[in-house]
Amino acid sequence: MNGWLRLFDPARIASLRRRLVWQFLVLSAALVLGLFLTVGWVADRASRASQDAVLGAAVTAITEGIRSVDDGLELDLPYATFSMLGAMGDERIFYALAVADRVVTGYDDLPAPPEPALDMVPIFWTADYRGARLRLSAVARPMLIDNRLRPVTVTLGQTRLGQAAIARDTARSAAWAALVFLVVALPVALLAAQAVLSPIRSLAEVMGRRGPRDLRPVRHPTPRELAPLLRALNGLIARLRGALDLAETFIFEAAHRIRTPLSLVRTEAELALSETTDEATRIRLRRMVRAIGESSRSANQILDHAMVMYRSDQFAAAPLDLAALTRAVVRAVAPLADMRDIALSQAGLDSPCPIEGDERMLEIALRNILDNAVKYAAPEGRIAVSLRREGPMAVLRVQNDGRGLSDDPAQLMARFRRGGNVGDIGGSGLGLTIVTEVAAAHRGRFRLEPGEREGTCALLHLPLA
């Protein structure tokens, strides 16, 4: 009920559908009213005309029944005519027969014709008589009475209650029919409103289904009326994309420009380190080399991140074998692990694991996962890499025995965010962000959880091909 009321309150019409239905209802109500009035008017006119015809015929028939006899007039008032006149709605009937102006029979005080009645042509008028509205008709006819030609006028009047009731009933029936039609049409109107609005909904759905970084122009078929909206939307997307491209290109360019001079500085610092014998200078140079290493790693990761972002935008999946790719990355990380005496074990990497994806992005993601595992593993610790299938997903699991997690894993995924227990180890805070972006671009997911006994476990889920 409340909902209904809200539907009828124009001030609260915030929904297009309600607005459409509301307008439909108002227009339909106006139509019903119009139909009621029109049909009533037409029915009234039509029945009045036919009743006038009957009344005219009756008054003519009575007039034709008048005979002139020796001692005046003889009138045989026809029973059937009166019976017929009263038939529609039990009308009251009044009549008068006048010779010149003297009423011979009937009601003496019946209203006289407003104009003299013509010869055998009935005239009609309306008047009030004895508390009722009468429709009257009169016919005149000259007759020879006592050898003198005198005008004889017959006046016949009837109430029109039956006729009015019929006109009223007809109009009411029409209004009822229109109302029933309206009630039947209401669900249809609701459906129509829904159908009219469905392109908007489907466009919204298409937009909602897009990935967070999907900035392709919208190519969804829409009705003509929605084309301006779509154009505006695509224009906005294009501008946004331009701005993003610019920003990423700038970052890429900046990282690239920083990396090259950094490697030069590092080479120079290492040369200087090998050439000097002063212990204090050597300590300084070693610090320098480490800091330069940090910086260039950061620059690399920023480049990786920019690359992942760029490829997510232009995402082009190709079939590839996740097992082979993982094996290659593990091989690449193995020397680093050897240096710290970390044991790398593999499981499930022998059988192929086909997925659809961007090889370059996945490689960056895997390297980041494994780099992290090695970086945070305990010296002479262990890292276990395993790949298996879980339903429609391939699950890569990398477990180390390091210090574990001190923070909420979800927060670690944010850019430039690092755990509270890693102060002594260099890192940019971009690694996990990159992995998360890659997983999202592949409709997969990535998460960190505490290891079974110790350390941390990284889980990458990717949909199987």
Place this chain on the structure above:
Amino acid sequence: MRLAALAAGLIALVLASPARAFEIEQERRFGPADGTPIQVLSTTDTAAFAPVLEDFVARHPGRSIRYVQAASTEIFAAIHDQDARFDLVISSAMDLQMKLANDGFAAEVEMEAPGLPGWARWRQQLWGMALEPVVTLASRQALRDLPLPRTRRDLIALLRENPDRFRGRIAAYDPQVSGVGYFLIAQDDQVSDGFWRLAEVMGRLNARLFCCSGQMIEELRSGRVSIAYNVVASYAARFRPDDPDLVQLGFEDYIFAIVRSAFVPVNAPDPEGARLLLSYLLSDPAQRLIAASAGVALVPGTGPAPSPQLRPIRLDAGLLVYDDRLRRAGLLAEWRAALVQPQAGP
């Protein structure tokens, strides 16, 4: 002094005249003597109607009825011209009732009357409450060996072949005095061409004319008359069971049935009481009582069904034509010409 007495007399006359200007045949009270009674003005014979009214007051304790019986023309004059105040007006003179309703003297009564045929009511104003067949009565003794006539044609032949036996011994309504009599002649005139032949034969046999059915039956029972033409059957019904001499001739060509109707005048002092009485009169128990005395049911299922030759006269605007001055004058002139031959003839 004399002037004062004259003035007092005049005042008394003026005061009395509106109420007493019409002629009352009988007046009777039903129910408790105290309290304001429902005033009924009716043509129906008080004795014949008493069981119905007694049933009403028995069912409605505290209500009483003042029943005034008068001739139909008196009733018409009382309501139409003399502003008499009654709560319910009952009459068998359909044309006069119709004219009263048409001229606006009847009030609209919102009432359900299921079963009442459409032809027995006019709007919500005129309500048929009884069907009264109009029959011809004969004395078995007077007819003796003669066969009972089965149609009006038979009756004409019977009268023609036995003029001596029926001379001065035929009773009929006097249409110049009786409203019902005039109405029945107008109906006969409209329905049958043979009626005027019958009228002429009756005139030739010096038919005697009466004001009312009751008198005709009395004459018949006393043996002064052999045949009574057009008698309202409900009057005869009161005598017939215990008078084996009375024979009812149900003609096969047609038998009129008058609809006795009732209306509540617009100036009724107690319209609520009138409505109560009217709705009782149209109810099943009252209709059963009325149908039992009339011999035929108006509301189907309350008594004997009408026979096929019974021709109920419809309550509609067509009845207005009978009250027309010219028409009445013409018909009465015709009637006089047909019936009053001996005086007119050489």
